Amino acid sequence: INPVPVQLSNPKTRDFEICRTSLIPCLLKVLQSNKHNPPPIKLFEVSDVVIQSSLAETGARNERRLAALIAGTSSGFETIHGLLNQIMWSLNLAADFEENVNKRVQRRYHLEEIDDAAMFPGRQAKVMVGDVCIGILGVLHPEVLEHFDMSFPASVLEITLEPFLEWLRE
Numbered sequence: 001i002n003p004v005p006v007q008l009s010n011p012k013t014r015d016f017e018i019c020r021t022s023l024i025p026c027l028l029k030v031l032q033s034n035k036h037n038p039p040p041i042k043l044f045e046v047s048d049v050v051i052q053s054s055l056a057e058t059g060a061r062n063e064r065r066l067a068a069l070i071a072g073t074s075s076g077f078e079t080i081h082g083l084l085n086q087i088m089w090s091l092n093l094a095a096d097f098e099e100n101v102n103k104r105v106q107r108r109y110h111l112e113e114i115d116d117a118a119m120f121p122g123r124q125a126k127v128m129v130g131d132v133c134i135g136i137l138g139v140l141h142p143e144v145l146e147h148f149d150m151s152f153p154a155s156v157l158e159i160t161l162e163p164f165l166e167w168l169r170e
Helices: 024-033 077-090 142-147 162-169
Strands: 041-052 060-071 093-095 107-113 119-129 132-140 154-160
Touching: 024 041, 024 060, 024 154, 060 077, 060 162, 077 093, 077 119, 077 132, 077 154, 119 154, 132 142
Parallel strands: 093 107
Antiparallel strands: 041 060, 060 154, 107 119, 119 132, 132 154
């Protein structure tokens, strides 16, 4: 879900010469700025990232995403997975394991294991709708949290909202 970044040919400042491909680093910076607050700390962002695309005239396209971060002593995989379930339910998707779902459920999703160095081994997954990967979730690796000077665990999720817009048109 996080491809090679797009580099701008004429940026206004050095800080903006590479476009972001993920919302998670921004959430980590906000978490770092708010570490003086007592846990749990819960953050979210809905915004665009920039993805390289050979189909776009400019060689890149915007993609709308939703990201969330939960930090504190009870911010394990099950917590972020529960948040994902609530988000998906509100978008008319149900997990493959759910039974007795109502008629409003249009699609189902499931999780598949991934190996992302930024996340704790065995506590991370990609979110799949059919054979389409729409996001990731997991517990951040302690080394990542150390880099942001965090002393308590944090879990994140990030999903693209683009497929949902397509599915609404169907």
